[in-house]
Amino acid sequence: MNETAIVIDKLTKKFEDVTAVDGLSLEVEKGELFGLLGPNGAGKTTTINVLCCIFEPTSGSVSVGGYDVRREPENVKELIGVCPQDTAVFSYLTGRENIELFGNLHTMPKEKLKKNTDELLERMGLSEDAKRRVGKYSGGMRRRINLIMALVHDPEIAFLDEPTVGMDPQSRRAVWDFIKDLKKQNKTVILTTHFMEEAEELCDRVGIIDYGKLIALGAPEQLKAKFGAKNLEEVFIQLTGRRIREEL
Ligand SMILES: Nc1ncnc2c1ncn2[C@@H]1O[C@H](COP(=O)(O)OP(=O)(O)O)[C@@H](O)[C@H]1O
Ligand SMILES: [Mg+2]
Numbered sequence: 001m002n003e004t005a006i007v008i009d010k011l012t013k014k015f016e017d018v019t020a021v022d023g024l025s026l027e028v029e030k031g032e033l034f035g036l037l038g039p040n041g042a043g044k045t046t047t048i049n050v051l052c053c054i055f056e057p058t059s060g061s062v063s064v065g066g067y068d069v070r071r072e073p074e075n076v077k078e079l080i081g082v083c084p085q086d087t088a089v090f091s092y093l094t095g096r097e098n099i100e101l102f103g104n105l106h107t108m109p110k111e112k113l114k115k116n117t118d119e120l121l122e123r124m125g126l127s128e129d130a131k132r133r134v135g136k137y138s139g140g141m142r143r144r145i146n147l148i149m150a151l152v153h154d155p156e157i158a159f160l161d162e163p164t165v166g167m168d169p170q171s172r173r174a175v176w177d178f179i180k181d182l183k184k185q186n187k188t189v190i191l192t193t194h195f196m197e198e199a200e201e202l203c204d205r206v207g208i209i210d211y212g213k214l215i216a217l218g219a220p221e222q223l224k225a226k227f228g229a230k231n232l233e234e235v236f237i238q239l240t241g242r243r244i245r246e247e248l
Pocket of ligand 1: 015018019020038039042043047
């Protein structure tokens with residue numbers, strides 16, 4: 001794999017009457033923890049869905065691990081793990097069965113699957129609950145199981161789409177620690193979030209997007225210094241005149 005893990009070059013993605021991503025260019029280095037930050041509807045999920053070969057670009061090019069998402073999607077899929085924004089779990093299976101199902105899709109050896117599953121369940125505080133059906137879980141527990149499902153095969157590149165939405169502060173903290181560990185293992189992580197504080201806490205660099213366009217790019221500290229802002233929320237307000245979350 002190249003040292004540059006992801007190259008997005010003038011990506012545009014249109015749906016009938018909506019331009020969800022509008023000429024986005026961005027590079028992410030191997031081992032970088034990169035945050036795609038922006039309000040609801042900014043185009044974060046659409047970008048992730050192109051990166052993981054769910055949607056084809058309308059125009060522009062995207063490569064992941066040196067492979068083109070249009071021409072070499074099978075190679076891309078071997079490298080990545082995806083935690084989707086909308087939790088995708090089978091309610092009638094247990095937590096462990098959900099994870100094993102995904103591990104088997106990646107044709108993991110049985111022992112490795114068991115070892116990784118046990119470790120991840122422990123880290124996420126779900127070892128006991130893993131025996132119960134997911135239908136009985138809270139929303140935060142489902143999110144954590146979904147995260148394990150995305151990462152059980154130990155991918156080089158992880159796409160985590162709003163991984164902490166709906167979590168209580170304690171679970172959020174556990175997930176943050178977990179994401180920091182991915183970085184220690186030199187994994188490349190793209191994280192989307194509309195929580196400015198999450199991006200500040202975790203990310204090496206962030207790309208702030210609005211209406212499908214990149215409006216700022218840099219390390220959180222760099223962006224704060226450049227705009228004389230005390231946090232990324234203030235950077236966003238200065239750039240757009242709006243707050244990132246309506247409810248604030
Ligand atoms: N499958 C789709 N069909 C039509 N419009 C879509 C689809 N997916 C996303 N959009 C639109 O594209 C825009 C960007 O959405 P999205 O990428 O989900 O934003 P974010 O993840 O930043 O909240 C929104 O206007 C959304 O309504
Ligand atoms: Mg989204």
